Amino acid sequence: MLRVEGLHAGYGASEVLQGVTLEVGAGQLVALIGANGAGKTTTMRAISGLLKPARGRVILDGREVQGLEAFQIARLGLAHSPEGRKVFGPLSVEDNLLLGAFRRLPAFFGYRRHAAAGLERVYGLFPKLKDRRTQAAGTLSGGEQQMLAIGRALMADPKVILLDEPSMGLAPIIVQEVFATIRRLKEAGTTLLLVEQFASSALAVADRAYVMERGRILREKSTDDLRHDEGLLQAYLG
Amino acid sequence: MTAAVLAQVVVSGALMGLVYALVAYGFQLTYATSKSINFGQGELVMVSAFVSLSLVNAGLPYGLVLPAGMLFGALLGLFVERAGVRLALEQKSEGWILMTIILGLFFLSAAENVWGRDDRPFPTPISSDPIHLLGVDITPLEISVAVGVFAVMGLVELFKRVTLLGKAFEAVSADRDAAELMGISARRAIMLSYGLSGMVAALAGILVSPITTVGPTMSSTLILKAFSVAVVAGLDSGFGVVVVGILLGALEAVTSLTVGSGWREAPGLVLLILALAVRPTGVFGKATIRKV
Numbered sequence: 217m218l219r220v221e222g223l224h225a226g227y228g229a230s231e232v233l234q235g236v237t238l239e240v241g242a243g244q245l246v247a248l249i250g251a252n253g254a255g256k257t258t259t260m261r262a263i264s265g266l267l268k269p270a271r272g273r274v275i276l277d278g279r280e281v282q283g284l285e286a287f288q289i290a291r292l293g294l295a296h297s298p299e300g301r302k303v304f305g306p307l308s309v310e311d312n313l314l315l316g317a318f319r320r321l322p323a324f325f326g327y328r329r330h331a332a333a334g335l336e337r338v339y340g341l342f343p344k345l346k347d348r349r350t351q352a353a354g355t356l357s358g359g360e361q362q363m364l365a366i367g368r369a370l371m372a373d374p375k376v377i378l379l380d381e382p383s384m385g386l387a388p389i390i391v392q393e394v395f396a397t398i399r400r401l402k403e404a405g406t407t408l409l410l411v412e413q414f415a416s417s418a419l420a421v422a423d424r425a426y427v428m429e430r431g432r433i434l435r436e437k438s439t440d441d442l443r444h445d446e447g448l449l450q451a452y453l454g
Numbered sequence: 455m456t457a458a459v460l461a462q463v464v465v466s467g468a469l470m471g472l473v474y475a476l477v478a479y480g481f482q483l484t485y486a487t488s489k490s491i492n493f494g495q496g497e498l499v500m501v502s503a504f505v506s507l508s509l510v511n512a513g514l515p516y517g518l519v520l521p522a523g524m525l526f527g528a529l530l531g532l533f534v535e536r537a538g539v540r541l542a543l544e545q546k547s548e549g550w551i552l553m554t555i556i557l558g559l560f561f562l563s564a565a566e567n568v569w570g571r572d573d574r575p576f577p578t579p580i581s582s583d584p585i586h587l588l589g590v591d592i593t594p595l596e597i598s599v600a601v602g603v604f605a606v607m608g609l610v611e612l613f614k615r616v617t618l619l620g621k622a623f624e625a626v627s628a629d630r631d632a633a634e635l636m637g638i639s640a641r642r643a644i645m646l647s648y649g650l651s652g653m654v655a656a657l658a659g660i661l662v663s664p665i666t667t668v669g670p671t672m673s674s675t676l677i678l679k680a681f682s683v684a685v686v687a688g689l690d691s692g693f694g695v696v697v698v699g700i701l702l703g704a705l706e707a708v709t710s711l712t713v714g715s716g717w718r719e720a721p722g723l724v725l726l727i728l729a730l731a732v733r734p735t736g737v738f739g740k741a742t743i744r745k746v
């Protein structure tokens with residue numbers, strides 16, 4: 217569903233990604249793990265077009281998308297829930313969700329009706345968001361904002377979702393909730409690429425995992441192998 | 455001076471203030487999506503007014519001059535975005551400040567060359583014979599200013615609050631990258647806001663010209679006042695610019711009547727200085743103009 221081949225990207229003169237290759241099959245949950253600064257966020261930004269790759273290919277559902285604008289890639293079915301959540305603070309929870317479905321909705325009127333089924337689904341997953349749907353997103357707690365960010369990504373009914381550190385800055389109990397949600401999404405057949413600090417939790421839900429170091433994919437392994445690789449766990453994952 | 459005269463002056467001044475509000479509203483529209491404003495907004499008002507005047511003189515009926523003038527203003531707004539703003543924003547630089555000032559100067563000298571330096575009357579079919587209303591004389595022409603300002607601001611506000619595209623505007627303003635990830639083209643949202651802003655500027659020019667005449671100097675007087683209004687009201691409250699605009703217009707008229715017409719510009723400047731000293735984020739707003 218998503219294939220990345222030899223991706224090079226960076227900021228200005230500094231090249232961060234030096235040939236990243238990875239693949240996420242339809243319905244798979246793939247984890248991308250690695251130390252701070254390894255280039256995980258940069259990989260996701262280069263996939264979704266927020267950062268223009270210098271070289272390499274990004275293939276989404278059989279179509280090359282590298283070089284397109286971020287909004288075009290989003291319209292082709294890629295959802296990216298960025299690091300730090302990035303909800304639209306001044307807008308209401310429901311408006312955030314509606315904008316998640318922007319690409320599929322009429323731009324002027326009648327969008328609420330078109331979005332009804334999607335909203336129901338997200339509110340089903342996150343009942344708390346329904347209680348707070350008129351509240352400004354910026355006033356939600358960190359955990360609620362993360363739920364909103366995931367819900368907003370789901371609203372687009374995307375082919376692939378990139379989740380960048382959904383557990384960042386959350387209390388352990390909320391982190392468990394986030395992982396329970398990820399597990400449910402996987403069971404529902406969602407295709408996901410997940411970046412996580414909590415590597416052992418990520419490995420527990422993922423089908424496969426890539427380990428990243430200094431802008432390269434170090435190795436690709438089944439999650440079982442990784443979990444039994446003590447040295448690796450010590451080195452990167454804590 | 456009787457109360458009746460004072461009331462008369464206040465009403466006329468307030469109506470003029472609505473035009474300042476409309477020009478200031480043009481600042482808010484582009485600020486909302488891009489955190490940038492067109493410092494040449496006054497020249498957009500002036501050039502659009504001149505173009506509309508030429509259309510009137512060419513025999514186009516007023517009912518067509520209004521939409522044609524507004525369309526021209528929108529195109530000028532798009533031009534400013536393309537030529538002066540886009541590149542700077544994409545490079546996250548403040549270059550748009552200088553660029554929009556330069557484009558304004560360019561429009562000014564172009565206007566002086568095409569239409570000359572004199573002030574010219576702007577004929578309109580709307581009557582300027584006063585009618586008596588609640589103790590003050592008010593002309594249909596003045597009423598048309600109020601109707602035009604409230605109609606266009608109401609429509610734009612409705613667009614921003616009610617339509618999904620309007621919410622997308624706000625999303626771009628809140629977080630440009632995140633908006634792109636929703637499939638919203640930030641560039642198109644910014645273009646659209648510059649187009650709307652230019653349209654609003656043209657409307658201001660067409661509404662005010664029959665009262666004040668059209669001339670190259672109208673841009674600098676209007677821009678200074680609109681700027682005061684925007685700074686005092688903040689850059690994110692449409693309601694705020696209307697209130698402050700009316701207040702400033704009335705204050706100017708009263709000052710001019712009581713202190714002397716030479717002091718007409720004083721209230722705007724005093725208000726601007728006070729606002730910057732006391733509440734740089736604007737009385738109604740959170741946002742502030744940086745590096746001005």
Ligand SMILES: Nc1ncnc2c1ncn2[C@@H]1O[C@H](COP(=O)(O)OP(=O)(O)OP(=O)(O)O)[C@@H](O)[C@H]1O
Nearest residue numbers: 227230232250251252253254255256257258259299
């Ligand atoms: N905007 C930027 N400008 C310049 N360099 C950057 C920028 N963002 C990241 N980098 C650099 O790119 C490298 C990779 O950063 P990236 O954010 O992709 O790492 P990461 O794997 O997501 O780390 P973390 O686990 O801390 O989120 C780092 O060395 C970082 O300093």
Ligand SMILES: [Mg+2]
Nearest residue numbers: 256257258299
């Ligand atoms: Mg990161």
